[in-house]
Amino acid sequence: MGKYFGTDGFRGEANVNLTVDHARKVGRFLGWYYGQLKKQAGDDAPAKIVIGKDTRRSSYMFEYALVAGLTASGADAYLLHVTTTPSVAYVARTEDFDCGIMISASHNPYYDNGIKLINGNGEKMDEATIHLVEAYLDGELEVFGQKYEEIPFAHRDAIGCTVDYAAGRNRYMGYLISxxxxxxxxxxxxxxxxxxxxxxxxxxxxxxxxxxxxxxxxxxxxxxxxxxxxxxxxxxxxxxxxxxxxxxxxxxxxxxxxxxxxxxxxxxxxxxxxxxxxxxxxxxxxxxxxxxxxxxxxxxxxxxxxxxxxxxxxxxxxxxxxxxxxxxxxxxxxxxxxxxxxxxxxxxxxxxxxxxxxxxxxxxxxxxxxxxxxxTEDLHIYPQVLVNVKVKDKAVAQADEDVQAAVNKVAKALGDTGRILVRESGTEPLIRVMVEAETEEICHTYVDEVVAVINEKEATR
Known part of the structure; x- marks a missing residue:
């Protein structure tokens, strides 16, 4: 994961750690970058980028900021308006767009928002392009063999336009019905x-x-x-x-x-x-x-x-x-x-x-x-207990020999009647300890054993 973008986009509280300026700069970079890629391939047409958003109040604000950045860099912005993430991916993939942007923080509360980037194949954006976006946000962009303190603005008839593209959303709905x-x-x-x-x-x-x-x-x-x-x-x-x-x-x-x-x-x-x-x-x-x-x-x-x-x-x-x-x-x-x-x-x-x-x-x-x-009659879901343990250093805590020994002991005891999974949180200073077994009582017993060892070792650090 990068400095700004995680596994599901650039997400944060609107105008706190994800701001309008961030959105404008993301638009500026994408509009310019895809335009440059086209020119290098002998195509003078402007970049085409499709945008969708969810129903958060801040989604409109971020949409306008992205559009300002895109068009200022010479790209054409196609607006699906309120729509789903998969519809943006579908339209990007089937209608010859250079990339897609979805403004959403998914299941988060309304005051959060996010910018998800989707490539022209309708897939999540590749890490190399994400890295370039982040470098531009930090003023450290180096691409196409040179460094850029700032990327150029489009002028006159090269300035991009905005297209109402609700028809793309409707075609996606028709596809699902089909x-x-x-x-x-x-x-x-x-x-x-x-x-x-x-x-x-x-x-x-x-x-x-x-x-x-x-x-x-x-x-x-x-x-x-x-x-x-x-x-x-x-x-x-x-x-x-x-x-x-x-x-x-x-x-x-x-x-x-x-x-x-x-x-x-x-x-x-x-x-x-x-x-x-x-x-x-x-x-x-x-x-x-x-x-x-x-x-x-x-x-x-x-x-x-x-x-x-x-x-x-x-x-x-x-x-x-x-x-x-x-x-x-x-x-x-x-x-x-x-x-x-x-x-x-x-x-x-x-x-x-x-x-x-x-x-x-x-x-x-x-x-x-x-x-x-x-x-689902033949599917028997095992009870699961998950406990989050706050630690100073996730990697050190998980790699600790005593912790590993406790985990291996539980795994051996469970055999083929359950499992234990210990992993680091991707976003917080936590170790997650999860046990699945035939009864909830067994789950709690084994989770508590491992958590006790983690806490004991943390107290000595």
Whole structure:
């Protein structure tokens, strides 16, 4: 991860550690850089960059700042307006854009925001380009064989223009509808839009496919995105599904690249369960290329046991849908994702897509003529206990010999009945200790053993 950009973009509190000036400079660099790349390839056309945003109050402010920077550098800015992250990736990939920008802090509260950069293939921006953006932000840019204290402004007819491009968002919606293999007629579906990006899209898509669609948290006011709503606060949808006798419910996050499900009984079906349901469905139809489902190290032990019983292979990556997608691309895998609901169907999209995930879950229900609860009957999720331990130095704490000995002791005791995972937080001075086992009591016992050793060693440092 860089100085400003993490695994999911440049994120921070609006006008505190992510400011309008940051956004303008990001636009300035991208507009100039992609224009230069075109000129070097013999193309004098201006760079084309597509922008989407979520419903945060500050998203409009950052949009205007980015547009000012882009056009001042000679690029044309195409505005999708309020839309989802996967729609920006889709439009960038299918409509010949040099790159895409999504303004969103995903599942964070409204006062945070973020700038996500997407390349022309609809994938998260490569690290080399991110490094150049960060160098420009720090006034230390060196590229194309020279150093730049400042990059040039465009003049006269070379100044970029702004294009209203809501049509691109509509084409993305049409694409999702076109993927529907079954009519949803007769199905009562609940959608929790988190007062975010999906608020004016998801219901139209489900209605178009014949569902009787019930919608909650689709009244954004700029400050209520993710507030007691969406995939991070799914209890509201659980209650709504049961009280209204719905067949299924789907909850998205602020920018709709995540989806979690609720079955007809009100139980949560998380990302692991989604991978199980669709991985099994693909296996049964001979569509699971490489016979591998890609997960992260945080996926539940019960998921792996279930895959073993089905003869389905699996890979484990670092936490982050970026790493999941990289593995899928490199190894030709068709499905992967995270427990949090970032699910990637690489045949159709290049990023996690919450609305597509919900459509795919509907597809399995319709094809197999089963309720959502029946699709998870053979998946037994193990209890999990996770404790965060504050430390002075994450690397030193995790590498400590006594800590490692305690971890190995627990791993040996659990054998094939559970697992322990100890990892560093990517953003905080924390060591995360997680145990999965057959009972919660066993989890607590083993977590406490390792945490005690970490705390004891920290006291001596």
């Amino acid at each position: 993927l529907g293999l079954y009519s949803f007629k007769g199905m009562k579906v609940g959608l929790d839009c988190a007062n975010g990006s999906s608020w004016n899209m998801a219901k139209q898509i489900f209605d178009s496919l014949g569902a009787k669609t019930y919608i909650i948290n689709a009244e954004p006011d700029g400050t209520n995105i993710n507030r007691d709503a969406g995939s991070t606060h799914i209890e509201g949808l659980q209650k709504y599904v049961v009280e209204n006798g719905l067949d299924v419910g789907f909850a998205y996050d602020g920018d709709a690249d995540r989806c979690l499900c609720v079955d007809e009984k009100g139980n949560v079906v998380d990302g692991d369960a989604i991978l199980y349901i669709y991985g099994r469905y693909m296996k049964e139809r001979g569509k699971l290329l490489t016979n591998t489902v890609v997960t992260t190290v945080m996926s539940n032990f019960g998921l792996y046991k279930a895959f073993d019983e089905l003869g389905i292979g699996y890979a484990k990556t670092a936490v982050g849908d970026k790493y999941v997608y990289e593995y899928m691309t490199k190894n030709g895998c068709r499905i992967g994702g995270e427990q949090s609901g970032h699910i990637i169907f690489s045949k159709y999209v290049s990023t996690g897509d919450g609305i597509l995930t919900s459509l795919k879950m509907m597809e399995v229900m319709m094809a197999k003529k089963k309720k959502m609860s029946q699709l």
